[in-house]
Amino acid sequence: MRLTLHVWRQPGPDAEGKLVTYEADDVSPHMSFLEMLDVVNERLIEKGEDPIAFAHDCREGICGSCGVMINGEPHGPLKETATCQLHMRVFKDGDEIYIEPWRAKAFPVIKDLVVDRSAFDRIIQAGGYISVNTGNAPEANSILVPKEAADYAMDMAECIGCGACVAACPNASAALFTGAKISHLAALPQGQPERAQRVEAMVAAMDEEHFGHCTSIGECSAACPKGIPLEAIARMYREYLRAKLVGAGK
Amino acid sequence: MKLDSKIPSGPLAEKWDRHRFELKLVNPANKRKHTIIVVGTGLAGASAAATLSELGYRVKCFSFHDSPRRAHSIAAQGGINAAKNYQNDGDSIWRLFYDTIKGGDFRAREANVYRLAQISANIIDQCVAQGVPFAREYGGTLTNRSFGGAQVSRTFYARGQTGQQLLLGAYSALSKEIAKGGVEMHTYTEMLDLVVIDGHARGIVTRNLKTGKIEAHAADAVVLATGGYANVFYLSTNAKASNVTATYRAYKRGALFANPCFTQIHPTCIPQSGDYQSKLTLMSESLRNDGRVWVPKKKGDTRAPGDIPESERDYYLERKYPSFGNLAPRDIASRSAKEVCDEGRGVGPGGRGVYLDFEDAIRRLGEDKIRERYGNLFEMYERITGENPYKVPMRIYPAPHYTMGGLWVDYNLMSTIPGLHVLGEANFSDHGANRLGASALMQGLADGYFIIPVTIGDYLANTRPAPVSVDHPEFRGAVEAAEAQVKKLLSIKGKRTVDSFHRELGSLMWDYCGMARNDAGLRKALAKIPEIRAEFWENVNVPGSDAELNQALEKAGRVADFLEFAELMCIDALHRTESCGGHFREESQTPDGEAKRDDENFCYVAAWEYQENGSPVLHKEPLVFENVALSQRSYK
Numbered sequence: 001m002r003l004t005l006h007v008w009r010q011p012g013p014d015a016e017g018k019l020v021t022y023e024a025d026d027v028s029p030h031m032s033f034l035e036m037l038d039v040v041n042e043r044l045i046e047k048g049e050d051p052i053a054f055a056h057d058c059r060e061g062i063c064g065s066c067g068v069m070i071n072g073e074p075h076g077p078l079k080e081t082a083t084c085q086l087h088m089r090v091f092k093d094g095d096e097i098y099i100e101p102w103r104a105k106a107f108p109v110i111k112d113l114v115v116d117r118s119a120f121d122r123i124i125q126a127g128g129y130i131s132v133n134t135g136n137a138p139e140a141n142s143i144l145v146p147k148e149a150a151d152y153a154m155d156m157a158e159c160i161g162c163g164a165c166v167a168a169c170p171n172a173s174a175a176l177f178t179g180a181k182i183s184h185l186a187a188l189p190q191g192q193p194e195r196a197q198r199v200e201a202m203v204a205a206m207d208e209e210h211f212g213h214c215t216s217i218g219e220c221s222a223a224c225p226k227g228i229p230l231e232a233i234a235r236m237y238r239e240y241l242r243a244k245l246v247g248a249g250k
Numbered sequence: 251m252k253l254d255s256k257i258p259s260g261p262l263a264e265k266w267d268r269h270r271f272e273l274k275l276v277n278p279a280n281k282r283k284h285t286i287i288v289v290g291t292g293l294a295g296a297s298a299a300a301t302l303s304e305l306g307y308r309v310k311c312f313s314f315h316d317s318p319r320r321a322h323s324i325a326a327q328g329g330i331n332a333a334k335n336y337q338n339d340g341d342s343i344w345r346l347f348y349d350t351i352k353g354g355d356f357r358a359r360e361a362n363v364y365r366l367a368q369i370s371a372n373i374i375d376q377c378v379a380q381g382v383p384f385a386r387e388y389g390g391t392l393t394n395r396s397f398g399g400a401q402v403s404r405t406f407y408a409r410g411q412t413g414q415q416l417l418l419g420a421y422s423a424l425s426k427e428i429a430k431g432g433v434e435m436h437t438y439t440e441m442l443d444l445v446v447i448d449g450h451a452r453g454i455v456t457r458n459l460k461t462g463k464i465e466a467h468a469a470d471a472v473v474l475a476t477g478g479y480a481n482v483f484y485l486s487t488n489a490k491a492s493n494v495t496a497t498y499r500a501y502k503r504g505a506l507f508a509n510p511c512f513t514q515i516h517p518t519c520i521p522q523s524g525d526y527q528s529k530l531t532l533m534s535e536s537l538r539n540d541g542r543v544w545v546p547k548k549k550g551d552t553r554a555p556g557d558i559p560e561s562e563r564d565y566y567l568e569r570k571y572p573s574f575g576n577l578a579p580r581d582i583a584s585r586s587a588k589e590v591c592d593e594g595r596g597v598g599p600g601g602r603g604v605y606l607d608f609e610d611a612i613r614r615l616g617e618d619k620i621r622e623r624y625g626n627l628f629e630m631y632e633r634i635t636g637e638n639p640y641k642v643p644m645r646i647y648p649a650p651h652y653t654m655g656g657l658w659v660d661y662n663l664m665s666t667i668p669g670l671h672v673l674g675e676a677n678f679s680d681h682g683a684n685r686l687g688a689s690a691l692m693q694g695l696a697d698g699y700f701i702i703p704v705t706i707g708d709y710l711a712n713t714r715p716a717p718v719s720v721d722h723p724e725f726r727g728a729v730e731a732a733e734a735q736v737k738k739l740l741s742i743k744g745k746r747t748v749d750s751f752h753r754e755l756g757s758l759m760w761d762y763c764g765m766a767r768n769d770a771g772l773r774k775a776l777a778k779i780p781e782i783r784a785e786f787w788e789n790v791n792v793p794g795s796d797a798e799l800n801q802a803l804e805k806a807g808r809v810a811d812f813l814e815f816a817e818l819m820c821i822d823a824l825h826r827t828e829s830c831g832g833h834f835r836e837e838s839q840t841p842d843g844e845a846k847r848d849d850e851n852f853c854y855v856a857a858w859e860y861q862e863n864g865s866p867v868l869h870k871e872p873l874v875f876e877n878v879a880l881s882q883r884s885y886k
Contacts, residue, residue: 012798030523032634038749039526045747045802050793053801055316057489059529061630062414063320078633085633110460111799118437121317125429129422130381134301134699137372137379141336144390153383154408157415161319190381 001027001093005040007052008100010109013116017109019098029089033076034059034066036088037099053112061085061225064160067167068113069100074164074223082162082225102163104172106209117163119209120177126205127198128181130190149187156184158226165220165228171212176220178206179236180228186239196243203240253506253857253871256660257361262877263343266365269661270704274711281306284710287454287469289441289496291318293413293420293691294674295475297698300423302473303432305703310467311424311433314440314459314491314804319421322477322489323694326413327534327627329395329405330377330691332370337394341402343367348878350689353399353579354654354682355831355847356880357509357855359873361661362679369696374406376699380419384408395623397687398535399579399885405688410534410627416691420698440804441496442732444472444503444670447724450715451670455728457736459804462797464732466720470713471669471706474500475698478653478675480513482812482819483764484756486650487519487532493808494815497657497676501818505665506857506869508658508678510815511823514685514832515765516651517583520634520644521603530649531634533606534627535687538576540611540620541644543567543583545604549594555605555643566590574885581684581832581845582885584648588765589843591647598645607643648765652690654681654832655822658857658871662705663697666857668713671706673697678855683831736796739806744789748805751786755779755809755816763820768836772824776817783813818858818866825868828852840882849880 003024010017024040031039034056041051057065061082068083070076076086091097099113107115145153157180165176182199185191191198214233221230258269276284284307288299291313299311315321333346346367351358374392378384384406385393394403408415427433436456443455445466453468479494480486501507518533544565546558566586568575578586587604590596597603612620617640621628628639635645656678663671663679674694681689719725758778762771786809794800828848829838838846855871 028524028526030636031526032528035526035528038528042747042749045791045793046745048791048793051802053799057315057320057491058322058325059490060325060531061633062411063322063324063489065315065320080629081633085630087633087636089636114799117316121319121425121437124422125425129426130379131426132376132379132423133304134297134376134423134703135372137375140334140374140378141391143378145386146390147386147388150383150386153381154385154415157383157408157418158411160414161317184383185381188381188383190379 001029001088001091003027003091004096006096006098009052009112011111013108013110027088029087031088032059032084033070033086033088034084053114055114056084059084062160064162067102067162067164069102069167071098074102074167075225080225080227082160102167104166106172106174106211107163107166115163117161119211120161120163120174122209123174123178123202123205124181127194127201130185131194143189145188153184153187156180156187156228156232159228160226162225164223164225166211168219168223169212170217170219171215173214173220174206174209174211175214175233175236176224176228178202179232182239183232183235186235195239196246199236199239199243203236251666251859251869253658253869254660255359255871256662257359258661262360262364265361266368273704273708276707276711278306282308284308285310285469286471286473286706287312287467288473288475289454290321290475290477291421291424292321292323292475292477292674293417293694294698296321296417296420296424297695298473298475298673298702299433300420300427301699301703302706303427309427309433310436310469312436312439312441312456314438316437318424318435318437319418321417322492323417323691324414325489326691327410327532328397328536329407329412329688330373330416331397331404331688332374332406332692333367333404334371334374336392337403339402341404345402346370346404349400350680350686351682351878352883353686354684355845355883356682356875357830357873358680358682360875360877366680366693366696369700370692372700373692373695377416377419380422382408382415382419395536396539396577398538398577398583399686407536410536410624413691416695420695441476442499442807443728444500445724445728446503446667447718447722450668450713452715452718453720453725455732457732460799462800464729464736466725466729468718468720468725470710470715471671473671473673473702474657474676475673476676478656479815480650480653482756482816483650483759484752485522485527485530485760487516487530490529493811495808495811497672498811498815500657500665500667500670502860503667504860505667505670506658506859507655507818508855508857509655509822510819510858511763511826511833512654512683512831513650514580514652514654515584515648517580517587517648518606518646519649520631521598521647523599531630532649532651533631533644533646535580537606537624537627540623541576541606541608542610543576543604543606545590545595545597551595555607564590564595571885578885579684579686584765585834587648603645603647605643606646608639609643612640652685654678654683654685658855662708663702664705664709669709669715671702673702683833735807736803739790739792739803739810740796742788742790742792744791746789746791748790748792748802748809751782751790752809752812755782755813759816759819763823766834766836767823769824772820775820776824779813779817779820786810786813821866822856822858826852826856
C-alpha cells in the first residue's frame with residue numbers, strides 16, 4: 001500500500017507545531033500502525049532528518065504508553081484497540097492519514113506526538129490505593145469477594161492509563177480514568193474504609209490538574225481501548241454524593 | 251574472588267526464619283537517615299520502593315518511563331504461583347520448591363528457591379489486601395488455574411492480565427508512598443552508570459530523557475530492579491525499551507554477571523510476519539491448559555488445518571510427554587516446536603509455526619467458557635493476525651521471552667559490590683536454567699515486598715555508610731564519561747540506523763545463541779560481534795541533539811551495551827558444554843534428544859568478572875543439593 005501521512009511535528013514543549021506531509025510506500029497490511037511509523041522513521045534517519053517522536057513500549061496494548069489521534073480518533077478507527085494493536089489492514093491503498101498528539105491542557109506536548117500524562121499519576125497519588133503496608137494483610141481467603149463484585153472490579157481495573165478518554169472528550173475530562181479507579185476500589189470489601197475520602201480526594205485532584213468537567217457525552221468510553229464503560233463515571237458521581245452525605249471515614 | 255552465597259545454616263525450612271533473626275536491624279529513628287536508590291518500577295522495583303518507604307527509609311526511585319505504571323511487568327499475562335493449596339490437590343511449600351528446582355534443571359540454589367516458595371503465600375495475601383481483582387469462585391474465594399511444569403493447580407490470575415493487575419497494585423502502594431513524601435519519584439530518567447566509592451555502591455548517574463541533562467545521585471545503598479536482557483535478540487516478547495544497560499554498567503563496575511547464557515525461549519508466541527517486525531507477542535502459557543499443540547504428520551502438508559483429519563495430526567507434546575502433555579515446561583515445549591519445524595512439518599509462512607488448537611475445548615466447554623477464560627488473548631491474536639482463533643487454530647512459534655541469568659547476588663540479594671542489591675529478573679537467583687510459568691511475578695514481588703526490606707537493613711546496620719557528596723571525584727568522573735558517550739554517539743553521523751545494527755545483532759544471536767547452540771556457531775558469533783560493534787562506532791547515524799527528547803539517542807546507548815553484552819552471553823554459552831534447561835548444547839543430548847546435563851562438571855553458577863581486555867574471568871559458585879536428588883528431568 002501507498003499512504004500519505006500528515007504528521008504533527010513540534011520540536012519541543014514551547015515550540016510551534018505544524019502538520020508535515022510524508023509519503024509512506026510499501027506498507028504491508030500485516031504491519032502494526034507503529035511498525036509503519038518505524039519504517040517511516042528509518043527512512044527519515046537515513047535521509048538525515050529528525051525521526052517522528054512517539055510514545056510506545058510493550059506494543060501489546062497493555063502498557064498504555066502509545067496513543068495518537070488517527071484521523072481525529074484516539075487510537076484510530078478500531079473499537080477497543082490501542083494504537084500499537086491497530087494493523088494497517090484497516091487502511092487501503094491511497095489513504096490519507098492525519099496523525100496528531102492527544103490534545104488537552106492537562107497533557108502538554110513534549111515533542112511531536114509525545115505528551116506529558118503525569119497528571120494521571122498525581123490523580124492516583126491523591127487516593128487511588130488501599131492503605132495497607134506490606135506485611136499487614138490478612139489471609140487472602142478470609143476476605144470473601146462475590147464473583148460478580150470481583151468481575152466488576154476487574155472490568156474497571158483494566159484501564160491502561162493511556163489518556164484516550166481525555167483526548168476524545170470535547171471538555172478534556174479525566175472522569176472515565178478517575179471513575180474507573182474509584183469504581184474498582186469501591187466495589188471491593190478491601191476498599192471500604194477509605195471509600196469516602198478516596199473519591200473526594202481524587203475528584204479534587206482531577207480539578208487541580210485542569211481537566212475539564214464531564215458533560216456525559218460518552219466519547220471517552222467509545223474511544224477507550226479497554227472498553228471501560230460509562231458506568232465508571234456514574235459510579236464516581238454516586239460515590240461522591242455518598243461521601244458528601246455520609247461524610248469522610250464512612 | 252571467593253563467592254560467598256551467605257546461605258544460612260540449619261534445616262532448609264528454618265533457614266529464612268533463622269536468617270531474619272540473625273540479621274541486624276536498623277532502628278526506626280535511624281531509617282530516616284538512610285537514602286536508598288531504587289532503579290526500575292516493575293514488580294520488584296515498585297514493591298521494594300514502596301515497602302522501604304513504609305519502613306521509614308528515604309527512597310529515590312527512577313524509571314525511564316513517563317510513569318512507573320508502564321514497566322514491562324505489566325505485560326505478564328497468565329498468573330502468579332503460590333503454595334496456598336486452596337485446591338486441596340496435594341500442593342505444599344515443598345512441592346512448589348521442588349517443581350521450581352526441577353523446572354530450573356537443578357541449576358538454582360535450594361535455599362533461595364525454598365524461601366521463594368515460603369513467601370509465595372504472603373504475596374497473594376498482600377495483593378488481595380491491595381484490591382487486586384483476582385479471579386474468584388461463586389462462593390467468593392480465590393480460584394486457580396494450572397501452568398506448565400506442575401501437576402497441581404496453584405496459579406492465581408486476573409483474566410489474562412495478571413501482571414497488569416499486580417503491577418497496578420505495586421504502583422498503587424508506590425503512589426501512596428510518593429504522596430506521603432517517602433519516595434522521591436524520578437520519571438523519564440534513565441540510569442547510565444553506577445558509582446562505586448571505596449568499594450561500595452554509592453549512587454548512580456542518570457540522563458533526563460526530556461531535557462537530556464546528565465545528573466548524579468548519591469545514596470547509602472543502590473537497588474537495581476531493571477529487568478532482563480531478552481532484547482539482545484532484537485525480536486523478543488519484551489517491551490521495546492527493555493535493555494541491559496543498568497546491569498551491564500554495574501558489571502563493568504565490578505558486579506559479577508551470572509549465567510548470562512540462560513535465556514528462556516517461550517513456546518507460545520505469534521510467529522513473525524515480515525522484516526518490519528518490531529517485536530513478538532506472547533500468547534499466555536495458560537492457553538496450554540485447554541489448547542492442544544499439533545502439526546501435520548506429513549512434511550510440507552499445505553492443507554488448511556480443518557482439512558487435516560485427526561489421524562493425520564501429530565499432537566507431539568501429548569505423544570512425547572504423556573504425563574504432562576501440553577503442559578510440558580517451556581524449554582521442552584519450545585525445543586519440540588523447533589524440532590517438528592526443522593523436520594519440515596511446521597505450518598504458516600516459512601513453515602515456522604505450530605498449531606495451538608481449541609476445537610476440543612470449545613466442544614467440551616462451549617465458546618462462552620473459553621471466552622471467559624481467554625477472551626482478551628483471543629482478541630489480541632485476531633487483532634494481530636486477522637484470524638479468528640475460535641474458528642481456526644492459532645499459529646504459534648517460540649520467541650525469546652525471559653532471561654534467567656543476571657547479576658550474581660547472595661542470599662541477601664546483594665551483588666559482589668557491597669551496597670548494590672539486585673531484584674527480580676535483573677538478578678540470577680531463583681530460576682536456574684529454566685523458569686516455570688507464573689514464577690516471574692512471584693519472584694519479583696518476593697524480592698521487593700519481603701526480602702530486600704529485611705536484608706538491606708543488615709547491610710546498612712553493619713556498614714553505617716558515611717555521607718557522600720555528588721561532588722566526589724568518582725561521581726564527577728562518571729558524569730563526564732556519560733556525557734562523553736552521548737557526544738560521541740551524536741558525532742558519528744554515519745550511514746546506518748541504530749535499529750539496523752540491533753537487528754543484525756539480534757539475528758546473529760538468534761541463529762547461534764538461541765534455542766540450540768553449538769561450538770562452531772558460538773565461535774562464529776564471537777568472531778562476528780566485535781565486527782558489528784566496530785562498525786556501529788564508526789557508521790551509526792544518531793540524529794538530533796542531546797538537549798531534547800531524542801529516542802534514537804536513547805536506543806543507541808542501549809544497543810551499544812547489547813553489542814558488548816552479547817559477547818559475554820556467547821562466552822558463557824560456549825564454556826558450558828552441557829545442556830541444561832533453556833541452554834541446549836547440541837553436543838550434549840540424550841539418545842531421545844532431551845537436554846543432557848553434566849552434573850559432574852557443571853553443577854555450578856558461572857559468575858563472570860569484567861576485564862578491560864575483553865576476556866572476562868570465570869568464578870564458580872558450586873551448587874550444593876542437600877534436600878533433593880539430582881535427576882534427569884522427566885516429564886514423560
